[in-house]
Amino acid sequence: MSETTSRVLQLLGLLQSRRVWSGEELAERLGVTTRSVRRDVDRLRELGYPVHASTGHGGGYQLGAGAALPPLLLDPDEAVAMAVCLRVAAGGSVAGVGESALRALSKLDQVMPARLRSQVAAVHDATVTLGAATATPVEPEVLMTLARACRDHEHVTAGYVDIRGTATERRLEPYQLVTTGRRWYLMCFDRDRDDWRSLRLDRMSEVRAVGTTFVPRDTPDAASYVRRAITSSPYPYVAKVRYFAPHDVVAQTFSAASADIEPDGPDACLVTVGADDPERMIPWLAMPGCDFEVLEPPEVVDAVKVVADRIGRAVRP
Template sequence: MAGPTSRLLTLLSLLQTSRTWSGSELAERLDVTHRTVRRDIDRLREMGYPIDADLGAHGGYRLVAGTSMPPLLLEDDEAIAVALGLRTVAVQGLPELEDAGIRALTKLSQSLPSRLRHRVRTLGTAAMTRRPGPEMSVDPDVLTVLAAATANRERVRMAYEDRSGAVSDRHVEPQRLIVVRQRWYLVAFDLDRDDWRHFRADRISAPRGTGARARALMPDEDVLAHLEHAERAMAPTYRADVTLRLPFDEARARLRDHLGDGEIAPEGDGTRWRSSADTVEWLARRLLALDCRFVVHGPQELREHLAWIHERTGLR
């Protein structure tokens, strides 16, 4: 006869199947008495599992939906399916679910046996061939390691490739893992540089927890401000060259507050706009806000960003 804990887990696994189990069936499966089955059912209810009991010759026990989410037991193939789904949500899913997807994937990955983690990585590599845009090409395994270290307040060693392509070893204390403008960033205290830094997750490789406890803390309200300030300072800027399908006077009125050192000039029935220097994100927003048809002559980065917006949102 199995011990009480093992028996409870077996009972829970049976109840999670989509059927009603009679007391006799459960007693036979568990090799216990009907009284023990009833006592174990009561223990599961005390732990938060909503279990209904129907009386009568055709009655039995079944697990039903409750008001909260109790722990679940998953078979190997079920755990792999859930992990693959969470990887997809985390890296190329809905923006409002990306952070939740990473947290759930981190919890699941920490409990998976090594053989299942290997299968998830192998299948994930084969299945996730399409990305929503270059900004999101980040390894889910990197995200789960960083998220776990952040939650556990653990120092991390990792390799990081900077904008010039140079790779260096970093020893950091993770503070927050966050999405800004469709990119994952790690905000962390760099121990070797004795300062706060932010790292693009798609440029991080081979992160590993050291077991040492992180001590540096940045108030939550300062994390996003730090990241946005650093991004503005380092983001590449471009000058858009666009033909707007707007009469010159109307285009000048719409661009008046955003022209800066840019230039506009009549071009046939439309207007040629050569913008001031700014990020592709701002230039794309400015173009879309004009609410007119347009042709982008350059730069290529702006065309690619607009194509990504078109693919992500379905805008015409």
């Protein structure tokens, strides 16, 4: 690599690390004259990097967003995907990388065209995070279509296959995307059923924004609504259990996608969780390793007695 090429790359790194640099500051950092700085800035512009120059007090060189994405070895879809992932990581969902993700995101966002930046913002603004990164794949086009529809309050049509395998056509008012540790969900108002729904994105097909808009309704809290929908609504038995341990202790066993946990004073919490079989639920309820009390329903209370007696017989001589 020639000395000039190396210096140009070093200049690009400096421009990405701070909002504004004076010509004198850049010349000092690069060990060249201000005239050389001007030539190197021209080279960056030829490569597609929009370097703006201003004079007067507080003026200098600034890297801005251009009409096209500068050479980053990323196509537009890759740039959007990277920015979305960086926003999630910068939010602290990936331990130890938040600060680095935020720095990388600031550099990428600084040079992204407005069109791509708006797509990233659409996903971010329309998403509530309940857990870690998703494990069930979702088509990027489905995600982007729903994100834009949430942002613009646009009607959507889609095919949907429910938990029983029944296929239906849905006319929806989309409000919020919610991620859990495994899947993406859409909180929406189903126009045909005249009620709120939580739909899994991986069960949706032929998602299409129809071009008409709706007046937003008073909405339930998206995170709470989806959490209840996936932890209790699908199950015939929904247990409410008081644990005699702080919320943070119990939360180490139950994820946000598997149970609804709320504090009940400083040293206790209430957990709401659903299951198909009361007796099979009991060993799972005992996993936090602290005292607990099943409050309801009667079927689960009776199941505790049955399972406790069965375990007691297992240790008798």
